[in-house]
Amino acid sequence: MQKKGLWGTLSEYLVSVLCFGLLVYLDINVVALWRSECNLDERAYLVIFFMNLMLLMVVLLPLISHYVGKINNEKLSAFLGLSPGDEKITYLVFYDFLSGLALSAFYLSVLIYTLKGVFEATDWFITGLYLVVMYIICIYLGVMALIKFIWTFRKLNKVAYGIVALTASAITLSIIDVAMKMVS
Incomplete structure (x- = not known):
């Protein structure tokens, strides 16, 4: 130690x-x-x-x-599907990363859309618990997708890494924008 x-x-x-x-x-x-x-x-x-x-x-x-x-690193790597060696970057790698990020943004959109209804149907305490649990799930899914992103694209140059990061940000923000428009 x-x-x-x-x-x-x-x-x-x-x-x-x-x-x-x-x-x-x-x-x-x-x-x-x-x-x-x-x-x-x-x-x-x-x-x-x-x-x-x-x-x-x-x-x-x-x-x-x-x-x-x-937590055992091998078990965590196996759970996340992180390859131990050099993996070729294919469409499925992009799809896996972007779908994980989109799932996180979708859950955040569901949270935004349903929060008012939950608040009206229950009290502030139950709504607060709902908000915290859903928010932590959204953060967890987003972090897992970003771990996969960093692990997979760590060997690329900074320009390719930046393009993929901007694409992921654009997808996430567009899903959240749709949710905000649905709420308003």
Whole structure:
């Protein structure tokens, strides 16, 4: 096991400490608003709940990454379909990567489209849980597609890598744009 030193340890937890401070600051201000008898509506409670859960996830990120780091690399590579050697870049490689990214954007679109209905049918707490779970699923799918992207296209030159990245961004943003137009 390699020693990290003081700076390595601090940098690993710096984001978590900053987000924890932001979380405490947010909650202190929310309690101050509540004590001043400021009327917060259901949407405000939903936003506060969502921000608290997401910041809590960032605070717990070092713990999560510790447990994810214990996963066997061969099993993870097999699950993601990462080739150990040089793989030729074919249409199916592009299709696999772009379809994973499109699936992530599609789930995000479903989240955007259904959120208002869920909020109207339930309360802010259930809607907040729905929002966090769906958002984490979207992030997870997008990250898995990007891992596959980086692994596959790491051996290309920077121009080809950039073209593929711009194509992926355009597809993702166009799907999210369609969802935003459906909602409005």
